[in-house]
Amino acid sequence: MNATDACVFPYPHGDSSTMRMALEAKMLGFDSMVAIDHPGFSTGDFHVIPGIIINVRTISALGQALKRSNREGMIVLVNAGDTTFNRAALGMKGVRVLRNVYVTDRHSFDHVSARIATDKSVAIDIDLYPIIHFRGVQRQRVLERYYDVIRLQERFGFDITLSSGATSILDQRSPAEMIALCSLFGMNESGASHALSSVARILKPRPLVEVVS
Amino acid sequence: MKPRPPTMREKRRYILVRLVPEIPADPKVLYTTLLDSVTSIFGDLGAARIHMAVVYSAGPYAILRCRRGMEQDLMIALSTVCAVGSRRLVVRTQKISGTIRSLKEKIPPDQESCDEDISINGESCHVSHRHGVKIDLFEKGFKNRELLFLTTMDIEETECNHNTRWDTTGQ
Numbered sequence: 001m002n003a004t005d006a007c008v009f010p011y012p013h014g015d016s017s018t019m020r021m022a023l024e025a026k027m028l029g030f031d032s033m034v035a036i037d038h039p040g041f042s043t044g045d046f047h048v049i050p051g052i053i054i055n056v057r058t059i060s061a062l063g064q065a066l067k068r069s070n071r072e073g074m075i076v077l078v079n080a081g082d083t084t085f086n087r088a089a090l091g092m093k094g095v096r097v098l099r100n101v102y103v104t105d106r107h108s109f110d111h112v113s114a115r116i117a118t119d120k121s122v123a124i125d126i127d128l129y130p131i132i133h134f135r136g137v138q139r140q141r142v143l144e145r146y147y148d149v150i151r152l153q154e155r156f157g158f159d160i161t162l163s164s165g166a167t168s169i170l171d172q173r174s175p176a177e178m179i180a181l182c183s184l185f186g187m188n189e190s191g192a193s194h195a196l197s198s199v200a201r202i203l204k205p206r207p208l209v210e211v212v213s
Numbered sequence: 214m215k216p217r218p219p220t221m222r223e224k225r226r227y228i229l230v231r232l233v234p235e236i237p238a239d240p241k242v243l244y245t246t247l248l249d250s251v252t253s254i255f256g257d258l259g260a261a262r263i264h265m266a267v268v269y270s271a272g273p274y275a276i277l278r279c280r281r282g283m284e285q286d287l288m289i290a291l292s293t294v295c296a297v298g299s300r301r302l303v304v305r306t307q308k309i310s311g312t313i314r315s316l317k318e319k320i321p322p323d324q325e326s327c328d329e330d331i332s333i334n335g336e337s338c339h340v341s342h343r344h345g346v347k348i349d350l351f352e353k354g355f356k357n358r359e360l361l362f363l364t365t366m367d368i369e370e371t372e373c374n375h376n377t378r379w380d381t382t383g384q
Contacts, residue, residue, distance in 0.1 A: 016362035020347060023364065132293050135253055169362045170233065170295070170303045177292040177306070180285055184254075 003175045004199040005033040006125055007051065007077065007099065007163035013037070014167025021169055022048050028174040034075050034163070034199060049199065051075040053099070059088045066094040075202065077125065080104045083113070090116040096202050097161055099125035102145040109149065117158035121205050123198050124149055124158060128173065128181050129165030146185040153191075159202065160187075160195040224281035227268065229308040229316040230291065234349050234360060235273035235342055238297045243267055243275060246297045247304070251290040263287050268313060274320045276313055284309050301360075333371055 005025055010018040018038050025033045026046045034051040041048050052074060054065045062078065062085075069076060077097040078089050086108050089095055098117070101109050101124060109124070117124060126149065130142045153160055162182065166172045173181070175196055182192040232238055244267045252260045263283045269276040279287045291304045310316050329340045331350070338361075342349040346364045 011361075015359060017364060017367040019364045019366055020362045023347060024362075133295055139254075168301075170301055172303075173292050174305075177288065180289045181292060183285075184289065 003196045006161035009167045024169040055079045114152040114156040127165040232273040240270040
């Protein structure tokens with residue numbers, strides 16, 4: 001999987017069916033996408049990966065939700081919260097991606113969280129939906145937050161996933177457009193290309209010990 | 214007036230774009246929307262540097278002009294367009310070239326507009342556009358004018374399962 005849209009919301013969240021979004025993503029140049037609350041399937045060489053978003057405010061609630069939803073081959077995305085929540089969530093087994101970092105307070109994702117994300121191989125999601133749909137001060141705030149995440153990523157090297165957050169085929173963007181949009185907050189082309197292939201690495205993490213002979 | 218010699222003219226690039234859903238847009242409305250998007254993201258200075266214009270429009274296709282070297286910036290601005298006028302749409306970049314003629318050759322011949330009604334689980338739906346297995350439709354009725362983007366497989370599946378109903382409210 002070289003290019004994956006890390007989060008799309010097909011019907012009933014949006015106005016497009018999973019199959020239509022898969023066809024559109026394939027036409028745009030993706031080879032897989034993560035569909036929220038939908039079962040996974042493959043059409044030809046295109047893969048739809050099942051995903052689930054956990055939106056809770058407390059660690060105990062997150063633990064319960066993880067027990068219910070953790071299945072093989074499924075991407076578990078957790079909406080970010082305050083500093084304490086983020087640090088705890090990043091350290092919990094089963095959490096693959098922390099998303100919606102732009103919604104939270106500026107200090108909620110700091111250097112400590114970045115180090116935990118690197119150690120635990122949890123990716124941080126960069127949702128391009130607000131950059132495409134927001135205007136003015138709102139978009140400036142989002143760009144500011146993403147710029148900060150990229151600075152931490154360059155320093156600590158945690159994984160980044162890129163998602164369109166699309167609820168319709170009209171919200172989906174091509175990998176080339178996503179890479180171009182990433183240049184707005186200081187992410188270079190190779191970094192953005194690497195981020196597009198992060199989901200494959202999340203699904204098959206490298207073993208801690210590698211046998212070389 | 215003596216025209217400027219070719220070596221002193223500014224170099225330009227032309228971008229072929231396709232509007233999705235494939236409904237023709239007025240070039241003037243399209244230009245103001247795109248310019249608004251460019252200004253919103255790059256400011257007045259960036260917009261002046263990009264020097265964008267809509268030079269040709271045919272159905273859902275349009276050819277845009279920009280200063281050479283500014284294609285990437287224009288592409289970024291195009292990807293932030295979500296609506297033209299009151300209509301939700303997306304501008305997909307198809308091709309970049311140095312001449313308008315080469316881009317015009319890439320525009321496919323006019324497709325016949327689809328104007329048919331189909332019934333899904335007893336609900337009458339109007340098909341707005343059909344391309345291969347892709348179907349864009351909206352449920353009939355004065356309240357619901359939002360397009361649904363489906364495939365023939367989805368409709369067959371829905372026909373089999375009568376409990377499912379395509380509804381934009383998601384309820």
